Amino acid sequence: MNFVYEKLFGGKQGFIGLLILAALILIVFPLFFDIFRLNLIGKYLTYAFAAVSLVLLWGYGGTLSLGQGIFFGLGGYGMAMFLKLEASSAENTSIQSTPGIPDFMDWNQITELPWFWVPFNSFTLTLIAILTIPALFAYIIGAAMFKRRVGGVYFAIITQVIAVILTILIVGQQGFTGGINGITDLRTLNGWDITSDSAKYIFYFINCGLLIAVIIASRFILTSKFGSLLLAMRDKEDRVRFSGYDVSNFKIFVFCFAALISAIGGALFTLQVGFMSPSFVGIVPSIEMVIFAAVGGRMSLIGAVYGTLLVNAGKTAFSESFPELWLFLMGGLFISVVMFFPNGLAGLWDDYGHYVTRHFSFLSTLKNKLFKKSPSIALEAANDSNVSEQQMTKL
Amino acid sequence: MVSNNTDFTLAVEDLTVSFDGFKAVDNLTLYLDRNELHVVIGPNGAGKTTVLDLICGKTKSTSGSIKFLNKELTNMAEHEIVRAGVGRKFQTPSIYENLSVLENLEVSYPHGRGVFGSIMFKRTSEVIEKIHQIADQIMLRDELETEAGLLSHGQKQWLEIGMLLIQDPQLLMLDEPVAGMSVREREQTAELLNKISQGRSVLVIEHDMDFVERIADKVTVLHQGKILAAGNMKEVQADPKVIEVYLGH
Numbered sequence: 219m220n221f222v223y224e225k226l227f228g229g230k231q232g233f234i235g236l237l238i239l240a241a242l243i244l245i246v247f248p249l250f251f252d253i254f255r256l257n258l259i260g261k262y263l264t265y266a267f268a269a270v271s272l273v274l275l276w277g278y279g280g281t282l283s284l285g286q287g288i289f290f291g292l293g294g295y296g297m298a299m300f301l302k303l304e305a306s307s308a309e310n311t312s313i314q315s316t317p318g319i320p321d322f323m324d325w326n327q328i329t330e331l332p333w334f335w336v337p338f339n340s341f342t343l344t345l346i347a348i349l350t351i352p353a354l355f356a357y358i359i360g361a362a363m364f365k366r367r368v369g370g371v372y373f374a375i376i377t378q379v380i381a382v383i384l385t386i387l388i389v390g391q392q393g394f395t396g397g398i399n400g401i402t403d404l405r406t407l408n409g410w411d412i413t414s415d416s417a418k419y420i421f422y423f424i425n426c427g428l429l430i431a432v433i434i435a436s437r438f439i440l441t442s443k444f445g446s447l448l449l450a451m452r453d454k455e456d457r458v459r460f461s462g463y464d465v466s467n468f469k470i471f472v473f474c475f476a477a478l479i480s481a482i483g484g485a486l487f488t489l490q491v492g493f494m495s496p497s498f499v500g501i502v503p504s505i506e507m508v509i510f511a512a513v514g515g516r517m518s519l520i521g522a523v524y525g526t527l528l529v530n531a532g533k534t535a536f537s538e539s540f541p542e543l544w545l546f547l548m549g550g551l552f553i554s555v556v557m558f559f560p561n562g563l564a565g566l567w568d569d570y571g572h573y574v575t576r577h578f579s580f581l582s583t584l585k586n587k588l589f590k591k592s593p594s595i596a597l598e599a600a601n602d603s604n605v606s607e608q609q610m611t612k613l
Numbered sequence: 614m615v616s617n618n619t620d621f622t623l624a625v626e627d628l629t630v631s632f633d634g635f636k637a638v639d640n641l642t643l644y645l646d647r648n649e650l651h652v653v654i655g656p657n658g659a660g661k662t663t664v665l666d667l668i669c670g671k672t673k674s675t676s677g678s679i680k681f682l683n684k685e686l687t688n689m690a691e692h693e694i695v696r697a698g699v700g701r702k703f704q705t706p707s708i709y710e711n712l713s714v715l716e717n718l719e720v721s722y723p724h725g726r727g728v729f730g731s732i733m734f735k736r737t738s739e740v741i742e743k744i745h746q747i748a749d750q751i752m753l754r755d756e757l758e759t760e761a762g763l764l765s766h767g768q769k770q771w772l773e774i775g776m777l778l779i780q781d782p783q784l785l786m787l788d789e790p791v792a793g794m795s796v797r798e799r800e801q802t803a804e805l806l807n808k809i810s811q812g813r814s815v816l817v818i819e820h821d822m823d824f825v826e827r828i829a830d831k832v833t834v835l836h837q838g839k840i841l842a843a844g845n846m847k848e849v850q851a852d853p854k855v856i857e858v859y860l861g862h
Contacts, residue, residue, distance in 0.1 A: 443734035446720050450709040457707040457773075460669060461721045462695035462780065471728045 226434050235520045243426045253415045260422040260490045262530040267483025269510040269522035271476035274436055277516035279472045280452030285377030286480045286507045288384055289352040291499030293481025298494035300344035301404035326393030348485045356477030360470035385500035400495025425486045432479050433519045509552045515564025524563055618683045622647050622814040628677035637663045639838035650810040652817045652825045655835035661818045665786050669701040670694045700782035704789050706769035710762030714753055717761050718744045721776035751775035767798035786816045791824050803827045
């Protein structure tokens with residue numbers, strides 16, 4: 219029990235943080251926002267998958283990827299291809315010169331479904347593809363880079379270049395990919411209308427559940443010896459290598475895992491937003507994902523989620539009123555995070571959080587009530603973490 | 614190439630490495646017996662650190678052979694050489710500053726070295742016992758929970774030695790282990806080295822002559838990539854060539 223508690227939730231601090239996040243996205247948001255806003259939050263939370271993946275890869279692993287959009291996009295396109303095929307049944311597309319293939323293929327004089335589209339007729343194969351292809355692609359990139367000991371800024375540039383290449387490829391191969399417009403007009407999932415409000419609610423909760431699962435899985439990895447090794451490699455790569463570890467394998471693994479997480483986010487994005495396009499693959503979204511992680515705190519899995527929500531809320535609010543100013547503001551935000559609070563929101567909370575709890579005493583009494591402690595016991599507990607742990611396990 | 618098997622722990626034969634024509638190590642032959650504590654000395658630029666780099670695989674040799682327990686090391690990857698039983702300490706203390714002393718030792722513990730092995734690695738009582746045993750040896754038992762970056766310079770050097778000891782290498786290579794240490798710390802380190810060289814071979818690079826005298830079974834003097842003299846400390850110190858290039862300075 220204690221093992222599970224420490225490993226999966228990261229001890230008391232991490233457990234409380236996760237509880238608060240879960241309460242916020244699972245209870246507070248659905249209660250206070252209508253389905254339109256909730257769907258928007260759901261969209262933001264799909265970016266949070268990419269932000270969490272960057273905490274692992276960049277915050278702990280020290281390897282900055284400026285191409286998480288690649289994997290987000292691959293996941294999103296995988297899901298979009300399945301939904302598009304379902305929307306392109308022979309009856310729905312009877313006016314086309316070749317019925318039964320997606321409309322954009324017909325417009326581009328393609329008369330037969332390309333071979334790589336065929337597996338996406340099956341939902342099972344689609345899910346397998348979403349969970350394996352991005353990770354496999356990351357393995358190829360990672361093995362090619364890390365085995366040759368390419369890292370740091372070179373790695374960042376190469377991932378960015380791959381993101382550009384993929385975008386150009388998608389835009390250029392209009393007949394196979396839907397081009398610049400992306401894959402649109404997605405309606406049903408196994409006959410179930412995905413544009414209905416009830417479907418949106420269900421996707422939102424699936425999204426939240428998976429996000430929490432991803433955070434727990436990431437925490438399990440970070441609290442293991444693997445997590446210590448990531449930090450050790452970031453600090454002194456040679457020392458790790460000369461302690462008998464094949465450093466490149468560890469980097470490849472964390473890159474693949476980050477790709478997998480991002481791809482899950484991408485697939486959920488398509489389901490909730492109802493389309494996928496190359497504008498979620500290229501440089502701009504990839505860099506935005508880095509900003510989300512940086513603002514939230516690149517060493518904090520939960521912070522990355524808050525960072526994503528906050529920046530996107532800001533983006534929506536500002537770009538509704540000052541669309542042309544938003545990009546400057548975003549750039550300014552990134553620079554100020556890097557210069558003034560490099561550990562992001564999570565770092566600010568670690569440094570100044572106790573002021574907040576002190577000045578808003580109701581918060582700490584609430585906390586004590588929550589954990590069934592009188593303030594005096596809470597003080598003792600602060601001195602003796604074993605006591606508080608026992609109290610927590612009773613909960 | 615010589616390919617005879619020997620009784621030596623380490624047999625370096627005709628080892629040469631050249632960087633753009635400059636021979637940093639030139640036709641070097643060096644043998645280490647079981648349980649021998651061997652010190653390599655020499656002026657700056659003599660190629661001492663390069664020899665260690667070559668043995669542990671950090672630098673690839675141009676020609677020659679390095680055999681560790683009759684196993685050829687020259688074509689092995691760094692981590693394979695470590696797993697074969699060669700540990701190497703770097704010149705500047707190379708520890709993980711953000712991790713605690715305990716975590717530093719745990720990361721160096723020779724189990725769970727694969728990706729999945731490390732994820733499933735458990736801190737069993739066996740691991741803890743080994744960590745405590747090593748911590749006792751390197752005089753850091755009371756600092757297990759301290760963040761390694763906060764240790765003194767000497768303690769960092771010991772910690773790195775401990776990180777090697779926990780892997781129980783057959784050959785331990787130390788690059789200037791007492792550089793920057795106080796007199797008291799040097800004495801403690803000499804004691805430590807004499808203790809840990811029981812049951813394994815140790816190759817040390819050092820500048821401090823008093824320290825060398827205290828620990829060395831055998832001394833090799835390196836000059837411009839070549840061996841100038843070898844033997845015990847007395848013989849080496851009496852050698853006129855050595856006096857000229859090194860000790861006389």
